[in-house]
Amino acid sequence: MVKDSRGEKEINAMMMPDLKVGDWILYASNIAVHKVSEEDAMEILALLEPKSHIDLSLLDKEFLDILKACHTRGLERDEIIRLLKTQDPTELEALFSEANTIRQANLKDFFCIHGIVEFSSYCVRNCHYCGLRRDSGDAGRYRMSASEIVGAVEDAVNKRGYKLIVLQSGDDFYYTDDMLVDIIRMIKERCKVFIFMSVGERSLEGYKKMKAAGASGVLFRFETSSRELYNSIHPGQSYDERIAYLKGMKAMGYYVASGFLIGLPGQTLDGIADDIITMKSLGVNMVTVGPFIPSADTPLSERPAGDAMTTLKVIAIARLLMPKTKIPVTTALETIESEEGRRLGLSSGGNSLMFNLTPERYRDFYRIYPNKYHGKEEMWEKYGLFKEALSYKMLEKKMFEVFEEEGKYSGR
Ligand code: SAH
DSSP states (O other), X not given: OEEETTEEEOOBOTTOTTOOTTOEEEEETTEEEEEEOHHHHHHHHHHHSOOOOOOGGGSOHHHHHHHHHTTTSOOOHHHHHHHHHOOOHHHHHHHHHHHHHHHHHHHTTXXXXXXXXXXXXXXSOOOTTXXXXXXXXXXXXXXXXXXXXXXXXXXXXXXXXXXXXXXXXXXXXXXXXXXXXHHHHHHHHHOOOEEEEEOOSOOHHHHHHHHHHTOOEEEOOOBOSOHHHHHHHSTTOXXXXXXXXXXXXXXXXXXXXXXXXXXXXXXXXXXXXXXXXXXXXXXXXXXXXXXXXXXXXSTTTTSOOXXXXXXXXXXXXXHHHOTTOBOEEOHHHHHHHHHHHHHHHHTTTOOEEEXXXXXXXXXXXXXXXXXXXXXXXXXXXXXXOOOSHHHHHHHHHHHHHHHHHHTOOOOO
C-alpha cells in the first residue's frame, strides 16, 4: 500500500522484497521500481506535484472557461491566443498547474529520460538560424564512424539504462541510407532500445528502409507553420515539402516527434497559435519545441533569443490540447534557463528530458547554438531510468497506447 497526494493505492512490490513500511519508493504502472531516500523523495515531490491550490475565484471568467473547456473539446485559435497572451501571475499559475494536473492524470508520474547522440556536424542545408549551416565557418565539423555511434548507444543503453535514443546529424549525405540502416541493425542486435532518427530531408524510400531495419521514430521539426517565414529562412527548401515529409513518415508508422522554434524573427503570438494548431493537426506523438538561440556566423546571429516564458506557455498549452503526448523539456530551454528551466518545464506539462550522449571529444563541435546546458545528469539518471527490462516494456506499453488510440501502431 502506498500513500501519495492522490490517496492510497495498492502497489505490486514483488521486485523489491526488502521494502519496509515507511520507505519511499518510485512506482510506475503500479509496480514498485526503486527505493528512494527521503531527501530525494522530497525533491522529486516538489518537482512533480502541483504546488499550490489556486483560488479560482480570482481568475478572469473567460480564462477559467478556456481552461475548463480543454477537458471536453479542442481549443479555438482565439482561445489559444488568449492563453499565450497572458502575463497575469495568477493566470499563469493556473495555466501551468492545470497542465501539470493533466500530465499527472494521463501519464501518472511516468516520465523518462531520452538520450541524443549527435553523430555528424556536417550539413548541406543553409538554415538561417543554425550554427551547423553549410556556410558557417564557426562550426567545427566531425563525423562519427559507425562503430563509434553503435558504441556510444551501447554504453548508454547497457550501462546507464537508456531506453530511447535519438541519432541526430546535420543533413549529411556522406552517410548513405544503407550505412544508416546498418547502424540501426547493429544497435538493435546489441541493445533493447527505441531508435529515433533525426537526419533531416532524405528520400522517403530511405526512411522506409530505416523503419524496416528497426528505427521506431523520427525527430523532424517543421520549425514554423508560416509558409513565408519558413521559405525565407530555409534557402532551397520548401515548407510544403517539409510537411509532406512529416505526413509520409507518419503514414509509414513512425512515431513522430515534431514541433517548432520559438522566437524566430517576425514570429507573432498568432503565428505561435498556428504552430500549435499545426502540430496537433499533424498528430505528432512527441512535441518538441524550444527557444531560438542566436548562433555566431549565421544570418540571425544578432537577433534576440526566444523567450523562456513563451516556451513554457507553449508546453502547457500543448499539454492541454494533447493530454497523452510525450513532451520533452528541450536542451535549448535549459540553455537559457539552466536547471530552473528543467524544473519549470517538467512542472508545466513536460514529462521527459533529453540528455546529451555525444562523446565528450565531439560535443563542442555540434554547435547548433552556443553554450548548451548540461547538468545534474546523474541525479536524473538515477531516478528517471530503470535498468530492468521491465522499464522497456513500460515504455513500449505507453507508446503502444498512443498508437492504438490512433489505430496506427505498426509493430516492432
Ligand atoms: N538535420 C536535422 C536535424 C536538425 S538539428 C533536421 O533538419 O531535421 C535539430 C533542431 O535544432 C532543428 O530542427 C532546429 O529546430 C534546432 N535548432 C537549430 N538551430 C537552432 C538555434 N540556433 N536555436 C535553437 N534551436 C535550433
